[in-house]
Amino acid sequence: MRFFDCNCSFGESARPPFRYARTPAELLEEMDFCGIDRALACHAGMRFSSPVIWNEKCSDGCAASSRLEPAWAILPAQTGEQPPIDEFLAAMKAHNIRALWAFPDEHRYPLNRLAFGELLEALVAHRIPLFVKQNLVAIGELLKECPNLTVVAANQGPHSIERYLRPVMDAFPRVYIDTSSYIVQGTLEECCERYGPERLLFGTAFPNNCSGGALLQLARAAISDPAKAAIASVNLERLLGEVKL
């Protein structure tokens, strides 16, 4: 089975974990140790410093290996920190960016049409997946405004989130969940049964979480081998393959 990690990062932060990847080379070493083939990677600076600086540096770092694909983070256009939408999309195309991240709580903005109307329309038009680190009530509100947006609910934490998640998954078929902290026993299996394996993406959240946890959980989940393969890599490859820039 090939693993394509949808959620990992390298780089320094102010309060780094005890063990992390300072560089893309160290991230690759962690991937080798765990048997992870490819990764959609962020730079920690995109979350804990500023996407203005670190988006492009993430691309530069990932250029070191064909196994690493960079993702960028978004900010609202109104402050001028990120370029106008056409320029931003052109820059994404130039750097082969096929996925974006939103950190609304850390970066302190509302992830809605008011702040991101034009960008959200572009993401739908170009089928660009948006990884969102925000609670599922907020994600549900976003999707009410923008139901065709492809959203990956990421880093949702280890608590049982089913009472929040299922209403959103039921209502919006383009919502996905990354497995990095989807660790309540049996939820992954029930999610597969209820929605099909297509709605789950393998993620480790390294170095926020331990890579081996998500790896072994998926490898030994009580689901079929084709379902595991879909979650491990096929679903993410399909999502990224749908992007038209």
Add this chain to the structure above:
Amino acid sequence: MIGNPSLIARDYMKYGQSATCPIIDMHGHFGPFYGGYLPAAPLEAMLAALERAGVLRIVVSAHEALFSDPVSGNAQVQEAIDMQPGHFLGYWLVNPNHRKLVTTAPADFERARGFIGFKFLPDYHTVPVTDPRYAPVLEYANDRRLPILIHTWGGSGFDSPQIIEETAEQYPNATLIMGHSGFGDWENAARVAAEYPNVYLELTAVYVAHDWSMLPTGSGTPVPFLPCLQVNGIIEYLVERAGSKKILYGTDMPWYSPHFAAGAVLFARIDDEARHDILHRNAERLLESLTHASK
């Protein structure tokens, strides 16, 4: 191809378990939970998941006892133990807000079958472990060298590593298991476990970041828990500082996937001897000593 040279890790990846390295889970629960849906709450579902991961034994307390009625909750655990003798063991839940039950807890515990010690949940019951209300049970456990699984959290006014340190000094014969390893205050948790022979670290939830902003209601505890946004490397750190012989595997099952928890240990940068210690040997030693004590 997996670069991790651990033969145990390869067994788990291939078969889901290892004949040479089984698991004993020292932090389990039982039954449904009011604050979230747990698919493995029914006994059959929990047993199936434990079997898939090669978990030989699990020591549990009931959600019912923790969050609602201690009497009916402890009775639920008794029923589970009686149905699965040897596979399920119990912690007798002590809630100091039910004062009468604390005083009768030692006698109730002695009458029960398959319970190995006690469980405290101070952050939720909002009574510090050092409060005199816990004293009858601590004294009893101290006299008989019994384990007490204590929920611990960094920065808590009820069960921080510093509070466990105070308790360990006062009750040097009771085995104090720091559930969640004093989550977030890893330095003090490791120090206390290293300094006090009667203190152990337990790994439930240590393998995953806790960012309470991801839940609309936060931690949902009477006093909000501190978050910890990045946890990778903590298992290695605890092994280095406290030693692998002071660390126990746990999952909060039916909460966390036993495979996720095992994977965090199996892919931590520690050696296979340390993995054996954490996954089963330390628990075997503790449980064996209890068997001898009861004889």
